[in-house]
Structures are given as C-alpha cells and as structure tokens.
Amino acid sequence: MNLKSKITDIYKKKIKLLKKHNKLYFESDNPKISDAEYDILKNEIISLEKKNNFLKKLNLNKTIVGSPPSNKFKKIKHLKPMLSLSNAFDKNDMRDFIDKIRNFLNIKDKDIEFSSEPKIDGISATLIYENGVLTKGLSRGDGNVGEDILENLKTINEIPKKIKGNNTPSLFEIRGEIYIGKKDFNNIKVNFANPRNAAGGSLRQKDSRETSKIPLKYFAYGFGAVKPMVFTTQSEFLKKIKNWGFSINPLGKTVKNLDEIEAQHSYIDSIRSSLDYDIDGLVYKVNDLKLQSRLGNTSSSPRWAIAYKFSAEKAITKIKDIVIQVGRTGAITPVARVEPVTVGGVVVSNATLHNEDEINRKDIRVGDIVQIQRAGDVIPQVISVDLSKRNQNSKKYIFPEKCLCGAVTKKEVNKSTKKEDAVRRCSKGYECDFTAREKLKHIVSKDAFDIEGLGKKVIDQFWEIELIRQPSDIFTINYNKIKNLDGWGELSINNLKKAIDNAKTIELDKFIFSIGIRHIGQENAKILSGFFQSINKFRDLFNSNDRKKILANLAELDGIGEIQIESINSFFSINNNVEIVRRLIDQLNVKNFKVRNKKGKFSNKTIMFTGGFEKMSRSEAKTLVENNGGKVLGTISKKLNILVIGNSKPTKKKIENAKKLNIKIILENEWYKILNL
Secondary structure (H helix, E strand, C coil), X not given: CCHHHHHHHHHHHHHHHHHHHHHHHHHCCCCCCCHHHHHHHHHHHHHHHHXXXXXXXXXXXXXXXXXXXCCCCCEEECXXXXXXXXXXXXXXXXXXXXXHHHHHHCCCCCCCCEEEXXXXXCEEEEEEEECCEEEEEEECCCCCEEEECHHHHCCCCCCCCECCCCCCCCEEEEEEEEEECHHHHHCCHHHCXXXXXXXXXXXCCCCHHHHCXXXXXXXXXXXXXXXXXXXXXXXXHHHHHHHCCCXXXXXXXXXXXXXXXXXXXHHHHHHHHHCCCCEEEEEEEECEHHHHHHHCECCCCECCEEEEEXXXXXXXXXXXXXXXXXXXXXXXXXXXXXXXXXXXXXEEEEEECXXXXXXXXXXXXXXXXXXXXXXXXXXXXXXXXXXXXXXXXXXXXXXXXXXXXXXXXXEEECCCCCCEEEEEECXXXXXXXXXXXXXXXXXXXXXXXXXXXXXHHHHXXXXXXXXXXXXHHHHHCCHHHHCCCCCCCHHHHHHHHHHHHXXXXXXXXXXXXXXXXXXXXXXXXXXXXXXXXXXXXXXXXXXXXXXXXXXXXXXXXXXXXXXXXXXXXXXXXXXXXXXXXXXXXCCCEEECCCCCXXXXXXXXXEEEEXXXXXXXXXXXXXXXXHHCCCEEECCCCCCCCEEEECCECCCHHHHHHHHHCCCEEEEHHHHHHHCCC
16 A cells, blocks of 8 residues: 555544544534544644645545534523532541531531432433423533523423422422433443433433433432422422422432431442442431521532442552652642552542551552552542562652652641641742642632633643743633644634633632632632732732731631631742732732622621530521621621620630620620521
C-alpha cells in the first residue's frame, strides 16, 4: 500500500469513528468520549485535509465536522433548591449524624424518628402541579435551575398528569427519581452503557416520541414548595401522595434509633441484588417536618437528611510507586500508583495514603500487595498490607521533607491541643508552582466560581503553556491561543468564553471562599461576608494597619476563632497574595452581601449567648437570629445590643462585663417569648 492509500485509509477510519460519536452525542444523547476528545478527533480530520488536498475530493466531511448540538432546552428555576445529600459510610458516621441533630435541637435522651427509603441510582427530576394539574417538569440541573423536560416526563405513564384525590395543595413541587428497570434495560442495553445512562439520555431527547420508546419508571421521594402544607411528617407525605396516584418505593420504613437503622440497612443491602433497579444506599430523613424546618440546611446540604451508602467495594492490587502531590493549602499528600484494578465498577490506578503518619503506621512500601477500597464517590484508599507477600528486599518508604518546588515542608503545631499536625505543608503559597496550580483548580470549582469547561485537566493544559498562572489570568485569556491547541474547536472555545464571562459576577461569600485562605470554609466565608458587607471593605485587609483593627473586630464574631483570624492575617501578610487577590478583584463584579431578612425581629441587632438552653442548641439560636436579620457576636463589646443568658451554666464574667457596658440582658424564658415559642 502506497503512502496516499495509507493516508486515505486512516482518514476514512477517523471519519467513520466521528460519525459513530456524532450519533451517540446528537441522536442518542449518550456520549462515550469527552468533549475534548471529540474535538481532538475533529481537528485530526481537518489537519489531514489541510495537508492532503486529495482527501477533500472524497467529500466525506461535508456535513459532519463541527455540527452544533441540537438538544437545547429552556431553563426553569426550581421553586426550592434541590440540595445534595451528605454521605455516611458506616455506623460511626450515622452515629455522628444523629448526635449532630440532637445537639442542634438540644434533644439529649429522646429518640428521633427517621423516614427511610432506598437511594435509587437514577436521574432526579422535579414535577410542578398547579391546582392539581402537571404544568412543569424539569431536570435537577445545578440544583437551582433545571432544563424544561416536561414533554419527556409526560411519556412516563406512571406520572400523574392530574393529581387524584381531595385536599391537594394548590401549588405542589414534587421530587422523584427516574430510572429504567434491570429487566427492561436488558432489552436495550446494546445502545447504552448502563441503566442510568439510558434514563438520562432518554430524558434529554428533543423529540418526546423518542423518549416514549424507552421504558422509564419513577419513584417520588420528596417535595419542594407546597402551598398550603397538608402533611406534618415525611411518612405522611409518602402515604398521601401514594393515595393521590404517585409511585413510591415499597421498601420505605420509619426507624427510631441507630440499632433499627443498622438492622434495616443490613437487610436492604442483603436483598439489593434481587431488586429490579440499582441502589447504592439508603436515604434517612428526620420524619417530623417541623424538626426538619428547625434544622434547616448548610450551604450545600440539608442537616436533616443523609445518604447511608452500602459497604465499600474492595480489591487487591500491587503498589508500583509512591509519589507526593501538593494541595491548594500546601498540604503534601502521598499517593500510591497501583496496578490498575476494578473497584465498584471503576478502574483504579491511584490510591491515597493520607499522610506520613499513616504510611509509617501501616508500614506501606513500594512493591507491597495491598487491599484498597472505594466507598461511594471518594478517592480509593489503601487499607491494609499483605505482609506475607512482601519482598524480602523491600525498603521502608522515607517521606520527603521538601516540597516538589524544593522548599522545606513543616508540620504545624495546633495551638489548642499543642499537638503536631499529621500533614506536612509547603508554606510558599502562590510562589510554589504546585500549590498555585491547585489553588486555580479550587477557584474554578463548583463551590467557588463554578466555571464549566475549565476543569482540572484544562487548568493543567493551560498552565503548561503559561496561558493561566494566577486567578486574574482566567478572565483575560487570549482565546486565539487556544484555537491551536489539541482538543479545542470553535464550539468548545465559545462555551468556555461564555462560562468565564458569566463567572465575572460573583457573590461576596463565594469570592472569599474561592481565594483559598486556609481554615476559611464556606460557612466561615458567609460569616465574613456578613461582616465586610462589600468587596471594598474586604480590600481593607490589604493594608497592614487596617488589618490589625479588622482582625480585632473579627474576634467578636461567633464562628470566627483564633485559628481563622491567624490564617487570614498570615495570608494577607504575604505581599504576593495581596497583589494576586487585588488583580483578581479588578476583573470582577463582586456583589454586596445581602441580609436574608432585614425586617426580622432582630433587624440590625447584635446578639450574644452565654449558657446552655433547654429547648434549643446554640447553633439553632444563632440560625434564628440570622434568619431574622440579626448578627451573632462571640465577645462582649460596646457593639453588642443583647446578651441572652441560658439557664445552664452561664459565664459570670460575660454577664458582669455586659452590665458594666449597660448592654440589655434577657433570660432564657424572655428569649422564648420573643420567638413565640
């Protein structure tokens, strides 16, 4: 075969492959490769044509390269956000979950009733009924906004188009999980990777007639907005909607304590292989809706619900090497490169070793035969070494004392416990290339700027060509330079540009969280945004004299302690950090902080608590203040308006200081009267 024939043969094979992926992507909504890989394939075809004019005469690429996606749906906002669930993996996790609820509600000895049901591995969707009629149907989307898939949802015969029954809410937002049964999937599995993939692709068909060909089913499991509220518990909700014509999971059950939870979890785990649908755990919800309301949500998940996953999948493999990785806070994490092995349906080639102490405790070495596990979606970890299979010539692993950048690493000492941290850290911050790169990955992540299309691999790609080296570079990208990169076509570049432009407007708390100050998580960032109110006030941290005054005031905030204050000071004491944050702010529109309820009972008031309460925890009391327009302080000062004294062991010094400053003092009973409790 001559060279021309070889090139033609390669070209035809690539065209055939592209047609296959076009069908999977545009017709089946079931892509088998990433967008980047798809663009690489297209670019390879275009490159072959440019170098070999004779290929254009074949006219094989006339209609298939650069085809835009045809499935576009109108966006609809959920009436109430669909939050993610936190996970539990064992009995201790569930015990912690229950203890946190008891502490928040200040319930010590009373059992809490939970409603539970299997966690279906399907596609979440929302159904909105107005006066009993199904008017909207949308995908989960980002939890706040979903896609309009009403016509596709209507093809599922089990979903009521009109609610049957009396005393139904005039507005009813119901959540459900769409799935395909295992038996039904066997009849169509040649077209899809797995049942969940099939359900997702079917729901995103532009033509609902195509969706109707897929045997979709659903279970209703929860609700969003309901007006008027017509049930008081989760179990009552499930019972009522079943009578109204909705499908609910028959394995749902109420339980009252940890022993009952464990017994039910073990039972469902033992029968799950016999079920006609895939499940990966059980969801437990506080049954009493009033208690759910009191518990509320964190920034990302409800405090009153958790997904208790089934036991972790395990496998045996061999450690080929141990390498270190540097995190965004400078943390040095050891990672085992292992011989690829399938764990829970996923091929694993890396497993975390946590830290230096963990390696020494388990005496993990290169060449060891180890057992690894993957629980839920967390990174696989090495749990044990088979010493009987260890090579006699193996050598103990010596943890490096220097970062990959060459800087000496240190273990910090906790000021409270006086104990040395288990993790070594590089302290160079943005001056360490490895730390800086990870900080960029954090900044573009979902909980920070949430820039779709600018994931970890893309950050690595742009870093290597020095297109992005600090956060402000994200918003000044030269898109012309991307055009010549493998994996980037016109469509993907336009999508990235749009995502970055949208990210230029950001809430103050998300901005504070995104810049990656150690010990400042999402909840701390919210407290700080309430304190600073605007990005201009936040800028005052850049000046060392202003910073001293600010940090002294931060000490008064409830939820901001000595560790957080010291970390903020350390971060902004580094001139390079200040300049990097300053340049980032110059590219953005950072929104001012908005009080949740300015006209509440504690509007423009500062409150402080001392002593324990009988009817609620300090956390719940704090939440009530913030929900009613107030701010909770952590120390006595002239800025304090009200000191609330609990009946159990109040601090005498705080009371005395409040009296000296003529601060209003109220007792626990008066506090309840204000709240109408």
